[in-house]
Amino acid sequence: MADDPVQSNPNHYRVAFENDRVRVLEYTDEPGHTSVEHHHPDSVMITASSFRRRLYARGTSLDVELPEGAVRWLSAQDHYGENTGTTPTHAFFVELKEPDPNPAPRPMSLGPEGT
Template sequence: MDPVDANPQNYRVVFENDRVRVLEYTDTPGHVTTAHHHPDSVMITASTFRRRLSSNGQSVDVELPAGVARWMSSQDHYGENIGETDTHAFFVELKEPAQSASQGPSGSLGPEGP
């Protein structure tokens, strides 16, 4: 499910054209999202936060500082703010199809490091 449709109180479209869609995401400590899908994206953090991302019985805890950009391979997940600060991030979703059907080089859940 599209993140904006699944979690309209948290995601909003801030820009869109035929090649990309940019989403802004915000939440507060303790908030849990409904499961949703992200295409291949670049995530840019506007705040420091801690989150737990879960999908298909797998979970990963992510802690990121403000002001970083991370690649995020196409994935379905739900997230929980497990920190003490609000989450604020932007997602630049790519509309072009991936060159392979894999989940990316690492096949990992969540954002990948630099």
């Protein structure tokens, strides 16, 4: 399993809030930045800016373009990402601390359907 993003990418992730049920991370980067591989538990991502990224996980990649104010579900995953756009990335991740009752592997996705 990859590292906690706050440990592996300390200049880009910070803990904005935490209690016994959730942890909220704030993420920022600049165009051209590539993060170090890290792990997210099941999470909800809220974008605070529009951005384009390429995500890499399990030998595959996924290009995404998201508007400011988008809300997406992220199943637990290890990944790293690259800012492929011309604008900074700014997003928040609400990480769930409770384990998934059905932990079957799921494909990487940032689709609006929440899958």
